[in-house]
Amino acid sequence: MDEPQKSFHMSPEEFRTAGREVIDWIARYHENVENLPVVSKVAPGEVFRSLPDQPPQVGEAVSNILPDLDRAVMPGISHWQSPNFYAYFPSNNSGPSVLGDLVSSGLGVQGMLWATSPACTEVEMKMLDWLVQMLGLPEHFLSSSQGGGVIQDSVSSASLCALLAAREQITGGKCNEEGCRMPLVAYSSTQAHSHVEKDVRVAGIGSTNLRLIDVDENFAMRPDALDRAMAADKVAGKIPFFVCATIGTTSSLALDPIAEIAEVCRKHGVWLHVDAAMAGTAAVCPEFRWTHRGVESADSYAFNPHKWMFTNFDCTAFYVKDRKALINSLSVVPEYLRNQASDAGAVIDYRDWHVPLGRRFRALKLWFVIRHYGVEGLQFHIRQHIALAQEFASWVKADSRFELLAPHPLNLVCFRLKSGDEASERLLKRLNASGEMFVSHTKLDGKYAIRFCVGQARTERRHVEAAWTAMREAAE
Amino acid sequence: MDEPQKSFHMSPEEFRTAGREVIDWIARYHENVENLPVVSKVAPGEVFRSLPDQPPQVGEAVSNILPDLDRAVMPGISHWQSPNFYAYFPSNNSGPSVLGDLVSSGLGVQGMLWATSPACTEVEMKMLDWLVQMLGLPEHFLSSSQGGGVIQDSVSSASLCALLAAREQITGGKCNEEGCRMPLVAYSSTQAHSHVEKDVRVAGIGSTNLRLIDVDENFAMRPDALDRAMAADKVAGKIPFFVCATIGTTSSLALDPIAEIAEVCRKHGVWLHVDAAMAGTAAVCPEFRWTHRGVESADSYAFNPHKWMFTNFDCTAFYVKDRKALINSLSVVPEYLRNQASDAGAVIDYRDWHVPLGRRFRALKLWFVIRHYGVEGLQFHIRQHIALAQEFASWVKADSRFELLAPHPLNLVCFRLKSGDEASERLLKRLNASGEMFVSHTKLDGKYAIRFCVGQARTERRHVEAAWTAMREAAE
Numbered sequence: 001m002d003e004p005q006k007s008f009h010m011s012p013e014e015f016r017t018a019g020r021e022v023i024d025w026i027a028r029y030h031e032n033v034e035n036l037p038v039v040s041k042v043a044p045g046e047v048f049r050s051l052p053d054q055p056p057q058v059g060e061a062v063s064n065i066l067p068d069l070d071r072a073v074m075p076g077i078s079h080w081q082s083p084n085f086y087a088y089f090p091s092n093n094s095g096p097s098v099l100g101d102l103v104s105s106g107l108g109v110q111g112m113l114w115a116t117s118p119a120c121t122e123v124e125m126k127m128l129d130w131l132v133q134m135l136g137l138p139e140h141f142l143s144s145s146q147g148g149g150v151i152q153d154s155v156s157s158a159s160l161c162a163l164l165a166a167r168e169q170i171t172g173g174k175c176n177e178e179g180c181r182m183p184l185v186a187y188s189s190t191q192a193h194s195h196v197e198k199d200v201r202v203a204g205i206g207s208t209n210l211r212l213i214d215v216d217e218n219f220a221m222r223p224d225a226l227d228r229a230m231a232a233d234k235v236a237g238k239i240p241f242f243v244c245a246t247i248g249t250t251s252s253l254a255l256d257p258i259a260e261i262a263e264v265c266r267k268h269g270v271w272l273h274v275d276a277a278m279a280g281t282a283a284v285c286p287e288f289r290w291t292h293r294g295v296e297s298a299d300s301y302a303f304n305p306h307k308w309m310f311t312n313f314d315c316t317a318f319y320v321k322d323r324k325a326l327i328n329s330l331s332v333v334p335e336y337l338r339n340q341a342s343d344a345g346a347v348i349d350y351r352d353w354h355v356p357l358g359r360r361f362r363a364l365k366l367w368f369v370i371r372h373y374g375v376e377g378l379q380f381h382i383r384q385h386i387a388l389a390q391e392f393a394s395w396v397k398a399d400s401r402f403e404l405l406a407p408h409p410l411n412l413v414c415f416r417l418k419s420g421d422e423a424s425e426r427l428l429k430r431l432n433a434s435g436e437m438f439v440s441h442t443k444l445d446g447k448y449a450i451r452f453c454v455g456q457a458r459t460e461r462r463h464v465e466a467a468w469t470a471m472r473e474a475a476e
Numbered sequence: 477m478d479e480p481q482k483s484f485h486m487s488p489e490e491f492r493t494a495g496r497e498v499i500d501w502i503a504r505y506h507e508n509v510e511n512l513p514v515v516s517k518v519a520p521g522e523v524f525r526s527l528p529d530q531p532p533q534v535g536e537a538v539s540n541i542l543p544d545l546d547r548a549v550m551p552g553i554s555h556w557q558s559p560n561f562y563a564y565f566p567s568n569n570s571g572p573s574v575l576g577d578l579v580s581s582g583l584g585v586q587g588m589l590w591a592t593s594p595a596c597t598e599v600e601m602k603m604l605d606w607l608v609q610m611l612g613l614p615e616h617f618l619s620s621s622q623g624g625g626v627i628q629d630s631v632s633s634a635s636l637c638a639l640l641a642a643r644e645q646i647t648g649g650k651c652n653e654e655g656c657r658m659p660l661v662a663y664s665s666t667q668a669h670s671h672v673e674k675d676v677r678v679a680g681i682g683s684t685n686l687r688l689i690d691v692d693e694n695f696a697m698r699p700d701a702l703d704r705a706m707a708a709d710k711v712a713g714k715i716p717f718f719v720c721a722t723i724g725t726t727s728s729l730a731l732d733p734i735a736e737i738a739e740v741c742r743k744h745g746v747w748l749h750v751d752a753a754m755a756g757t758a759a760v761c762p763e764f765r766w767t768h769r770g771v772e773s774a775d776s777y778a779f780n781p782h783k784w785m786f787t788n789f790d791c792t793a794f795y796v797k798d799r800k801a802l803i804n805s806l807s808v809v810p811e812y813l814r815n816q817a818s819d820a821g822a823v824i825d826y827r828d829w830h831v832p833l834g835r836r837f838r839a840l841k842l843w844f845v846i847r848h849y850g851v852e853g854l855q856f857h858i859r860q861h862i863a864l865a866q867e868f869a870s871w872v873k874a875d876s877r878f879e880l881l882a883p884h885p886l887n888l889v890c891f892r893l894k895s896g897d898e899a900s901e902r903l904l905k906r907l908n909a910s911g912e913m914f915v916s917h918t919k920l921d922g923k924y925a926i927r928f929c930v931g932q933a934r935t936e937r938r939h940v941e942a943a944w945t946a947m948r949e950a951a952e
Contacts, residue, residue, distance in 0.1 A: 008853030009786075009933060010571025012503040019499030022575045026582030027488040027495070040594050044822045047598035048619075055606040059850030062572055065843070069579065073840075076595025081584045088592070088812070091834065093584035095486025096538055099498045101581045103545065105788050106502030108557045108569035116564070118516050119552025122523035130531040143524075153629060154832035164678060179682030180656045194810040195833060201805070202640060202831060204680015206655030250812055306834070310485075312581050313836045329677070334670040336564070336726055336918040336927070346520045355678060355831070356630035357671060358567065358782070360789045364549075367541070374535030377484030442812040451812070457485060 008059060018062040025066055026098065033082045034458075037435025040078045047076035078438060083458040086467065087440035089250070089278045090455040094310035100368030101312060104361040111359045114347035115339040121348055124151055124363035127370070131305070131317050134375055135283040138296040141319040143348070149319040150353040151362045155277040156195035158302040158318035161326060161354055163199050163242050165300065166271030168329035170241040176329060180204040185233045187211045188244040189221035191254055193275060196244045209238075218407050219254035219444065221245060223261050230268045240270050245298075247291055248279025251442040252406035252414045252449075255279070259294025266297070274298040278455075280317075281308035282386070282410050285379050291409070308385075308411075308455050309378065311369045315362055318353075327352045381457065385411045388464045389454040395468050401475055405449045414442065414449040417475060421448035430474045437467050484535060494538040501542055502574065509558045510934075513911025516554045523552035554914060559934040562943065563916035565726070565754045566931035570786035576844030577788060580837040587835045590823035591815040597824055600627055600839035603846070607781070607793050610851055611759040614772040617795040619824070625795040626829040627838045631753040632671035634778040634794035637802060637830055639675050639718050641776065642747030644805035646717040652805055656680040661709045663687045664720040665697035667730055669751060672720045685714075694883050695730035695920065697721060699740050706744045716746045721774075723767055724755025727918040728882035728890045728925075731755070735770025742773070750774040754931075756793075757784035758862070758886050761855050767885070784861075784887075784931050785854065787845045791838055794829075803828045857933065861887045864940045865930040871944050877951055881925045890918065890925040893951060897924035906950045913943050 010018065050072040080091050111120030128149030132141045140147045152158045163186065167175045171182055184205050188196045190212040200210045211233070214225045230240040243265055245256040258274060265272040274295055280303020282288040295301060302318045305311040320326050331352040333342075341347045351357050370378075389411040396402045396415045406414040416424040428441055428450050440451050454464060486494065526548040556567050587596030604625030608617045616623045628634045639662065643651045647658055660681050664672045666688040676686045687709070690701045706716040719741055721732040734750060741748040750771055756779020758764040771777060778794045781787040796802050807828040809818075817823045827833050846854075865887040872878045872891045882890040892900040904917055904926050916927050930940060 006856070007934075008849050008856055010848065012507045015506070015571040015574075016499060016503045018571065018575055019503070019578075020496055022578050022582075023492060023495035023499060026579070027492045029582060030491070031488045042594050044590065044594070044817060045598070047595045048602055051599065051602045053605075055610055055846050056850045057852055059848050059853045062575055062844065062848060065847050073595045073599060076593070076598060077583060077585055078591075078593045080586055080593070088586075091584060091586045093581060095491040095494065098491075098578070098581040098584075099494055099538055102495075102498050102574070102578050103502070105569055105574040105577050106498075106505060107553060108567060108574075108788050109553055110556055110564075110567050110789065114520065115554075117552070117554045117556070118518050118520070119523045119549045122521070122552060123527065123549060126524055126527045129529075134531055154834045156833050157831055160678075160831060175680060175682065176677040177682050177684050179660070179685055180680035184655070194808040194813070197808045198806060198831065201652040201808075202636075203678065204651060204656035206651065206653050208653050209655055250810070312584050313586065313834055314832075330674060332670040332673045332677075334726070336916060337670070341520060355636060355674065356632045356790075358630045358632075358789055368538065370531050371541050372486065372535050372538060373484050374532045376533055377535045380482070380484055440812060458483075 021063055021066060030081065033079050034084065036079055036082065038079050038082045038084050038438040039432045039435065040076050042076045047072060081456070083456055083460065083463045084437040084467065085456045086452045086454065087438040089307050089453055091306060091313050092308065092310045092457040093312035094369060094457055096368040096372035097311045097365045100365035104364045107361060109361055111361060112351040112357050113337060113339060113342060113349045115341045120361045121350055123367060124350065125348060127363045127366040128317060130370060135280060136286070136289050136292070137301065137319065140321045141301065146323065147319060147321045148323050148348065149317055150350050152316040152318045152354050153314040155275055155302045155304060155316050156198060157354060158316050159195055159244055159273060159275060160199040160202055161318065162273035162300040163203055164329045165320060165326040166242040167203060169271060169325040170239065173328060183238045184241045185209045185211060185238045186242040187213055187226060187229060187240065189213050189215050189246065189256060191215055191219050191249040191251055192244055192246050193250050193277070215254065219249060219252050221256040221261060223257060223264050226261060227264045230264065230270065240268050242271050242273065244273045244275055247274060247276035248410065252444055253279060253410050253412040254406065255291055255409065257294070258292070258298065262294050262297030271299045272297065273300045276301065276303040278304065278307050279410055280304070281382060284375065285382055288410070305366060308382065309369065310373065310457050311365050315366065330354065385454045385459065388459070388461060389413055392452060392454065392464050392468060399472065405444045405447060411455050412451060412453045414444055414451055416447060416449050424448045424450060427474055431470060434470065436470050497539055497542060506557065509555050510560065512555055512558065514555050514558045514560050514914040515908045515911065516552050518552045523548060559932055559936065559939045560913040560943065561932045562928045562930065563914040565783050565929055567782060567789050568784065568786045568933040569788035570845060570933055572844040572848035573787045573841045576841035580840045583837060585837055587837060588827040588833050589813060589815060589818060589825045591817045596837045597826055599843060600826065601824060603839045603842040604793060606846060611756060612762070612765050612768070613777065613795065616797045617777065622799065623795060623797045624799050624824065625793055626826050628792040628794045628830050629790040631751055631778045631780060631792050632674060633830060634792050635671055635720055635749060635751060636675040636678055637794065637806070638749035638776040639679055640805045641796060641801040642718040643679060645747060645801040646715065649804060659714045660717045661685045661687060661714045662718040663689055663702060663705060663716065665689050665691050665722065665732060667691055667695050667725040667727055668720055668722050669726050669753070691730065695725060695728050697732040697737060699733060699736035702737060703740045706740065706746065716744050718747050718749065720749045720751055723750060723752035724886065728920055729755060729886050729888040730882065731767055731885065733770070734768070734774065738770050738773030747775045748773065750777045752777065752779040754780065754783050755886055756780070758858060760851065761858055764886070781842060784858070785845065786849065786933050787841050791842065806830065861930045861935065864935070864937060865889055868928060868930065868940050868944060875948065881920045881923060887931050888927060888929045890920055890927055892923060892925050900924045900926060903950055907946060910946065912946050
C-alpha cells in the first residue's frame with residue numbers, strides 16, 4: 001500500500017469514534033426530550049448571534065462541535081420529537097428511520113437514473129409497492145402497472161407534479177412547449193392545503209384560476225358545488241383540468257368524499273389528485289380504510305410517511321395511475337445523461353418523476369422502518385394514537401367550558417373555549433408558553449380553533465392526560 | 477415514573493447498539509469502497525426481485541437488516557464514494573457531513589417557519605452567510621441585506637425559483653395571479669444544464685420560449701449573440717425576462733462570461749441567474765475566483781456544496797440579491813401557519829423561499845463540514861483535485877492517440893481517442909466494465925467526449941495514475 005497523502009478527511013477510525021459520540025448524543029436527546037420545554041423561547045436573532053460571524057480558518061474535531069450544539073443551537077429548538085408535541089401535524093422520526101437514513105448518507109449514491117446506482121431505484125420501487133399493499137391502494141399504483149410510485153420531498157412538490165401531469169394530458173403537451181396560454185382551471189376545497197395555490201402559481205395557471213369549492217358542515221368538499229363550478233367554467237369558455245381533493249385536511253382532518261368527487265371529475269374529463277398527506281397512514285389499519293373510499297378512481301395520490309409513519313423527513317409517497325403524462329411533462333434528456341438501460345426503455349429513471357435531478361437513497365429509511373415495526377407494529381401505534389384522540393375528545397365534550405368544532409374521526413381534535421376566540425387564543429398562548437406542550441391553531445367557520453393532534457411517535461396516555469389537566473387548569 | 481406502555485419503538489438502548497453497528501458498517505464501507513467494482517453490474521429487475529414481494533407482518537431487529545443490505549442492495553450500488561469515481565460530477569459525502577446530517581435526523585425538527593424551530597432557520601442564515609465570505613460572493617447575498625441565501629435540494633429547484641422570482645418581477649405578480657399569458661422569453665447557452673428547459677416547462681413559459689444561445693470555441697455563451705437574440709425577440713413583441721448563465725457547464729465546465737452577460741441583461745432589463753452548481757466550490761480558493769468575475773451583477777446565484785464541498789446530498793446554496801420578488805412569488809399564508817414572529821416581519825420564514833413547505837435542518841451538515849475542515853482544509857482538497865486534473869490533462873495531451881476537446885481550467889478533462897467516436901465509446905465501455913473506474917461521456921462540437929472529473933473526496937494521485945494507466949492499456 002502506498003503511504004496515504006496529506007488529508008483533512010476524517011479517517012474511518014475517527015468516524016467510528018465521533019459516530020458513537022453522535023449516536024449517544026441522539027440517544028440521550030430522546031431519553032430527555034420529554035422533560036424539555038417543547039416550544040423554544042429564543043428571541044429572533046439570538047441563535048444567529050451566538051455563532052461566529054466568520055467561518056473558521058482551521059478545522060477541529062467533531063467532539064468540539066457537540067458542546068456548541070448544546071450551547072448555541074439547542075435553546076433554539078422546538079421539539080418535534082417530544083411526546084408533548086400536538087401542534088400542526090407531526091413529523092416523526094424513529095430509531096430505524098434515523099439509521100436507515102444514516103446508511104443512505106454513508107453510501108452517498110445518486111439515484112437520478114437507474115444506471116447511476118440501480119439499487120437506489122429498485123428498492124424505491126419495491127418500498128412504494130409495499131406501501132400500496134399496506135394502505136390497500138389500487139393495483140394500478142404498483143410499479144408493475146402503467147402507473148407507479150416515487151418518493152418526493154413533500155406533498156407540495158408531489159401535488160405540483162400531479163398538476164403538471166394533468167396539464168400535459170389536457171393540453172397534449174402544448175403547455176410544456178408553448179407556455180400556458182389555455183384558460184385552464186383547477187379546483188380544491190376552501191379547506192385544502194395552501195400548497196395548491198402555490199402550485200397553480202408556480203405552474204403558470206394563476207391563483208385566480210383556482211376555484212376554492214364550498215364545504216359542507218363537516219368541512220368536506222361538496223361534489224354538487226364542484227360540478228356546478230366546472231359546468232359554469234365550461235360555459236365561460238374555461239377548461240377544467242385538475243382537482244386536488246383531500247383525505248384529511250390540515251385544519252380539521254376533514255375527509256372529502258373521493259368517490260363522489262371522482263364521479264364529477266369523470267363527467268368533466270378532469271384529473272383527480274388526492275392529497276392524503278397526514279391521513280394516508282391511517283389506511284395501514286383496515287378499519288380506517290373507509291377514509292379512502294373512492295381512491296381507486298384517483299389519477300394520482302400522495303401521502304407522507306414522514307408525518308405519521310415514523311419515517312423522518314423527507315419522504316412523500318406519490319403515485320400516478322398512468323406514468324406517461326408525468327414523464328412526458330418532466331423528461332428532458334441531454335447527452336451526458338444518456339445510457340443504454342434508459343435508451344432501451346428497460347428501467348425507471350426517477351429523475352423524470354419530479355423537478356430535482358439529483359436524489360438520495362430515501363427508500364432505505366422506509367425499508368428499515370417497515371422491517372423494524374412490521375405492519376403490526378405500525379398498526380398498533382396508529383390505533384393507539386386514534387384511540388387517545390377519541391378519549392381526549394370525549395373529555396373536551398364532557399367539559400361544559402369547551403366545545404368541539406369539527407368531527408374527529410382520526411387523531412386530530414379541534415376545539416375551543418365557549419367563551420370565544422380571544423379566550424381560546426389566550427389559552428393556547430398560555431399552554432405553549434408553559435413549556436409543557438405545543439398546540440397550534442386554525443380557524444373553522446370563522447372561529448378560532450385549537451388543534452390537538454395525537455400523532456407524535458412516543459405520545460402515551462399519560463401525556464394526553466397531563467395535557468388535558470393542564471388545559472383545564474389554564475382555562476380557569 | 478409510570479410504567480411505559482406496550483411499544484414497538486426502538487428504545488434508546490437499542491438505538492445505541494444498532495447505531496454503533498450502522499456506524500461500523502459505514503466505516504467498513506469507506507475502508508473498502510476503493511476495492512469494489514465502481515459500476516454495478518446488476519441487470520434491470522435483479523435487486524427488485526431479491527426483496528420480498530410483500531411487506532413483513534412482524535417486525536425484527538435492525539441487526540437482521542444489515543446482512544440483507546449486503547446481500548440484496550450492495551450488488552446494485554455504483555459507488556459514488558469510490559476514489560475511482562470520475563463520472564458526471566461528484567456527489568461527495570464526508571465523515572463530518574454524515575454526522576451533521578445524523579444529528580439533523582435525530583432532532584427531527586421542521587424549519588418551514590422560523591417559529592417552528594428558530595435554530596433551524598438561524599443556523600441556516602449563518603451558514604449561508606459564511607459561504608458568501610468563503611466564496612467571495614457579493615455582500616448583497618448576506619442575510620443582513622435585502623437579499624439572502626437558502627438551502628434547496630438541487631440547482632434544478634433553485635433555478636426554477638430564480639425563474640419564478642424573475643417572472644414575478646417582470647409581470648408585477650400578474651403571472652402568479654392570472655397565469656402566464658405574457659410572451660416571456662428565457663435564455664441560456666446551448667451548453668446549459670437540461671434543468672433550464674425543465675424549469676421553463678414547469679413554470680408555464682414553454683420550451684419554445686427558451687433560446688439556446690450560441691457558444692464560442694470554448695463552449696462559453698456569446699454575449700453578442702445573447703444581445704442580438706434579445707433585441708430580435710423585442711422586435712417580435714416578446715418579453716425577455718430571464719437568463720441562466722453557467723459558471724462551469726455540465727458537459728465541459730465551460731465558463732460563461734458573467735460580466736459581459738450581465739451588461740446585456742442590464743441593457744434589456746432582464747434577470748440574471750448564475751448556475752455554478754459544480755464550479756462554485758472552486759471559489760473557496762482565491763486563485764480560482766476569476767471564474768466568478770461579474771457575479772456581483774447577478775440577481776441570483778446557486779452552487780452545490782453537495783457536489784464538491786464534501787457535504788452530502790441534498791444541499792444547494794441559493795442566493796438572491798433582493799428577496800422580495802422571490803417571497804412575493806411563493807408566499808401563501810393560511811391561518812394554521814400564522815404566528816406572531818412572522819406577522820411582525822421580524823424573521824425569515826424559509827417556506828417562502830422554495831416550493832416545498834416542510835424542510836429538514838440541513839444547515840447542520842454544513843456547520844459540521846466547515847468546522848471540521850476549516851477553510852484551509854477545503855482549500856487544500858480543492859487545490860489538490862484541480863492539480864491532479866491538470867496533470868492528467870498533460871498526460872492526455874502528450875499521448876498522440878488522444879486529444880483534448882475543451883479547455884480544462886478546473887477539475888474536468890474532456891478528451892477522446894483521435895480514432896473517433898466509436899473507438900472512444902468502446903474505450904469508455906471497456907473502462908466502466910472493468911470495475912476499475914467510472915467515467916461518463918458527453919458530446920462536444922458533435923464529437924463523443926469522455927469526461928474525467930477529479931472531484932471525489934478521496935481521490936489521490938495514485939488513483940489518477942492508475943486510471944491513466946488503465947486508459948492507455950485499454951486504448952491499445
